[in-house]
Amino acid sequence: MRRGRSERGVLLPPQEMISKLEKTANAGNFYEAQQMYKSIAARYAAAERYGECLDILQSGASVQLKNGQVTCGAELGLLLVENLTKGKFPVNDENLDRIRKIYKDFPRIPVPQNFGENDDVEKLSETIGAAKARVESCSSFLKAALKWSADNGGQKGGSPELHLMLAEYTCSESPExxxxxxxxxxxxxxxxxxxxxxxxxxxxxxxxxxxxxxxxxxxxxxxxxxxxxxxxxxxxxxxxxxxxxxxxxxxxxxxxxxxxxxxxxxxxxxxxxxxxxxxxxxxxxxxxxxxx
Structure with a gap:
């Protein structure tokens, strides 16, 4: 029994961890922050403290996305959906709001549709590649959320709101x-x-x-x-x-x-x-x- 109390005792209040990790990420140490977000969230999940785990992952996803780290943000978003499933969280406005907030932090960078003859081909190629990566990352996150919503009390085909999010982001960001x-x-x-x-x-x-x-x-x-x-x-x-x-x-x-x-x-x-x-x-x- 003492051992269990000791293990739970090392888990600091989630808000302290969120503030500490946010400072690390905003200082430009994105990789270090990413590993810390994942490891600390896993410890909360192992203790079946899924609510705090979700708070940490949601904060981490938003911080990374706001700093332009789309792959890192999407990965933490996927972990959040995974823990929504593990914790058997129902599809309600509170849990959907976590998805909404992460979705809103995905970068919106319109891809130019008309390319001039003097445009840098290499730069255009990088721009298109980055746009495809953003769409793929956001799509993976929202498709996972759709599966969670379909399996946990939502509509058979998934939440209509999530379907609309996926369609809107694809329309606005996809180069093709x-x-x-x-x-x-x-x-x-x-x-x-x-x-x-x-x-x-x-x-x-x-x-x-x-x-x-x-x-x-x-x-x-x-x-x-x-x-x-x-x-x-x-x-x-x-x-x-x-x-x-x-x-x-x-x-x-x-x-x-x-x-x-x-x-x-x-x-x-x-x-x-x-x-x-x-x-x-x-x-x-x-x-x-x-x-x-």
Whole structure:
């Protein structure tokens, strides 16, 4: 019994440790601070003092990210999610707020989209490489948080708020935007308006001819997830949600799918005429829905 008390006695109050480690990191000793954050947090976790462990890891992740140490910050963020899982912490506003605060501290450094002929190729390559590293680090952190939220009382596919965070960071920081992957998170998010605005912004930047594809993909993703029962926030909207909720100040670029003849009403009429002609309209198969 004495031994147990002695082991717990060496654990200083977490706020003292947080202040000490923050000074070490802010002095530029990032590697030393990182190892201390990890070892001290592990000792609190071993003593099953998960609350204090989370406080230390959250502080460490934010301090490292604010100092531009993205890899270190993401690593501590992943450890925080790991301890949320070990401690069986529920998905509630208090625990989600830890994720929110770390997410907000990830650097936002827009990558230039138009490169001039006289630009330094090596510098541009470094800029793009750093942007990819930021997106990968933030994605790893948020995907781990999504898994925790799905396994500990959240929605089946993970917290809609976390899906939206992942989509937003990828859109703002990725030098090579993959709209297909982003759409999968936006459609599971809790903001149809942001989904619509992101879609229109992408249509304005994509290659000619891809704008209609972007709309069709968004509608089909929405339809497939609706059939699978994986959307809640969108449940009061139909599959044309990304189109009909746009503000009037944000016009949709013209194209075959956005013409008046392709409105939901006219498409419904066409479908009826197709059925009368004996054609068969298929819905996405279970395999397709699961893959989405």
């Amino acid at each position: 935007l993959d709209m297909a992957k982003v759409s999968l998170h936006l459609i599971r998010g809790n903001s149809p308006e942001r989904f619509a605005s992101t879609l229109v912004n992408f249509m304005d930047k994509c290659y000619p001819g891809e704008d209609d594809l972007a709309i069709a993909r968004a509608v089909l993703f929405r339809a497939a997830l609706s059939i699978g029962g994986q959307t809640r926030k969108f449940s009061s909207c139909n599959v044309y949600t990304p189109l009909v909720i746009l503000p009037r100040s944000m016009p949709i670029p013209p194209g075959p799918l956005t013409q008046a003849g392709s409105s939901p009403k006219n498409i419904k009429e066409r479908r009826g005429s197709i059925k009368r002609e004996g054609a068969h309209v298929r819905t996405p198969s279970r395999h397709v829905r699961n893959s989405i």
